[in-house]
Amino acid sequence: MKIDPQNPADLSAQIASAIRDAIVSGALIVDQRLPSEAELSEQFEVSRPTVREALKRLAAQSLIRTQRGATGGAFVNRISFEEAYSQQITTSTLLLSMNAVSFETACEARYALERACAGLSAKRRTADHLATMRAEIHRQSQPGLTDEAFCASDVAFHRALVDGAGNPVMSYQLAGAVEAMQPLMNMITFSARDRARIVAMHGDIADAMTQQDAAAVEAGLTALEHETQQLAIHAFAARSAAKQGSAT
Amino acid sequence: MKIDPQNPADLSAQIASAIRDAIVSGALIVDQRLPSEAELSEQFEVSRPTVREALKRLAAQSLIRTQRGATGGAFVNRISFEEAYSQQITTSTLLLSMNAVSFETACEARYALERACAGLSAKRRTADHLATMRAEIHRQSQPGLTDEAFCASDVAFHRALVDGAGNPVMSYQLAGAVEAMQPLMNMITFSARDRARIVAMHGDIADAMTQQDAAAVEAGLTALEHETQQLAIHAFAARSAAKQGSAT
DNA sequence: GGAACTTTAATTGTCTGACATTAAAAACGC
DNA sequence: GCGTTTTTAATGTCAGACAATTAAAGTTCC
CATH class of the missing domain: 1.20.120.530 (GntR ligand-binding domain-like)
Structure with missing residues (x-):
């Protein structure tokens, strides 16, 4: 995971896809915390809004959930x-x-x-x-x-x-x-x-x-x-x- | 649709939900164009990034597709x-x-x-x-x-x-x-x-x-x-x- | 020393404004 | 009338900022 070709189109979709693959393949396990939005934007070399759009895509599929606050962040969600x-x-x-x-x-x-x-x-x-x-x-x-x-x-x-x-x-x-x-x-x-x-x-x-x-x-x-x-x-x-x- | 209580939390989720309901109920039909992001942000009285997050949620579920360009925008998608x-x-x-x-x-x-x-x-x-x-x-x-x-x-x-x-x-x-x-x-x-x-x-x-x-x-x-x-x-x-x- | 309160820090949520990119339509030249 | 260029409207992306929230660290009081 964490790699991202310089394809021109739809960075947020690519990022969402990369994270989704990591979850489906088991590289990210249930309740594991993803890096913060700021860290993800550094890793993928995109801006925070772009990362956020990717995370919202995953949230829409119930693949992650988010928590605010100091120990908050995005967590791999156990689909009920x-x-x-x-x-x-x-x-x-x-x-x-x-x-x-x-x-x-x-x-x-x-x-x-x-x-x-x-x-x-x-x-x-x-x-x-x-x-x-x-x-x-x-x-x-x-x-x-x-x-x-x-x-x-x-x-x-x-x-x-x-x-x-x-x-x-x-x-x-x-x-x-x-x-x-x-x-x-x-x-x-x-x-x-x-x-x-x-x-x-x-x-x-x-x-x-x-x-x-x-x-x-x-x-x-x-x-x-x-x-x-x-x-x-x-x-x-x-x-x-x-x-x-x-x-x- | 188009209404949005002043609930504090997760505006993008609320907006996505409102649009999703409109699609499921048939108020928005296949291939119909949604208002532009700028118009939506006016209607819902939120900023464009918030609207965009909502649209990305819907795109993740294949409910809409987006096109760039002058006649572009978000369209209700026929799920294949x-x-x-x-x-x-x-x-x-x-x-x-x-x-x-x-x-x-x-x-x-x-x-x-x-x-x-x-x-x-x-x-x-x-x-x-x-x-x-x-x-x-x-x-x-x-x-x-x-x-x-x-x-x-x-x-x-x-x-x-x-x-x-x-x-x-x-x-x-x-x-x-x-x-x-x-x-x-x-x-x-x-x-x-x-x-x-x-x-x-x-x-x-x-x-x-x-x-x-x-x-x-x-x-x-x-x-x-x-x-x-x-x-x-x-x-x-x-x-x-x-x-x-x-x-x- | 312990409990209640306060501060701090980290993180998501949201906003503003800007620029890049795209693709169709309009304007233009011939 | 047709091909080319320009305009325009839209999404895609970015940078920076502030608000809201939450847990942990620190502080005060008993």
Whole structure:
């Protein structure tokens, strides 16, 4: 580390990259203090604002944290699952919304991955997970619920299912897949009948989880995927029809 | 957006957050130009360096890109799958290496998710995917290969399997799970016999893919998971034994 | 001698103002 | 009308300064 070619462009990006490599490679370990900004600017032969921009880049990725004061400075940060979750959700959400990923593709990926949890989750789920699922099912049955709140509850239900696997790595990987679907789901209007069907399916899945019947959980998820895909097809058909109508 | 409480701390983080929210919520759309740094510093009533630090934070997350010159500025960036991949891999890798996640947990998550691809991938894989898998199997059989190169080839094999599903969202979500395992795998020394067994299993999986036999692909992955877990147990047992020996 | 208070020093956070670099648009010459 | 030059608006970088914060060292008082 600490070397920097005299490339003309974007010194702060180069410095950030050098420090990032040092962290990823293990040359800088967790909680280790980086040199002060003044020292870094000497080492890299740049000004302090440039060093600061590099450090902010790393802070944005939760690779470092900073403390003020006499013994302050920049420290290599231990990335928590929480931080990793929220980063993944932001990236996944934007990736889907910006790249014209079809609802079908995103939905397929989500349910395929979620089915991957079914086996472990059916086996390991605790009473807490079951209680959360039941509570969300109950919330979803409330009549006055907005579509948005319905979708949020849907996400919470599925997160409980995923967390039931008791594998934090899996929960982390799935967070993006499940949460990023929410904006897409929000584009759908759920009729009372649609909601009733979904709630029933959630009930079936919760029952299967209670009985630790992995195959039934998978089957329930597959049924739910099919239902969701159908709803989306109708919603988008209706939407494009309305567009046609207003255009003519 | 554009509001900013007079909270004392970390103005650049607040500004970055405000702009990020505007992008995520859709108030700022792809390729839209942000106000110039000078204008932003007026709007937020801070200096230009502070605005710049905020913009660098966003650039680090690929939310914006900047261009110099007369018509330059900061533009909302369309996050590409490529960028999202590499971000996910960095975050996942650090998450695993920094949080003392057991090999067992990471391995379980990885294979569970990979099995989720098996069905789609068996059905949709093209000749290209099969060819890549065969090529990597061949490379893995080379005698002079370093452990690191063997692991890299292993990753390439599995990525081909995942990509075979033809679902870019799934490939993206799996990238982290598969690649982040590599540093952990690199801690294992593969004997010639170990490698032969793994290569044989890869061959079985490739055969199943060729025949589009989803169940066989899943079975092959399960067998491979078991083999990997066993190898890891022995490797870590040997390692801790060596540690004991050197300590006394 | 010990506890409470004060001072000091180191570090990040922010500001001001300036200059360099870049790239597109405008002006100019022919 | 086309090629060249100039202008201009923007980011990239720098230098120097001050404010805010925090921990440690020093000081005072009991």
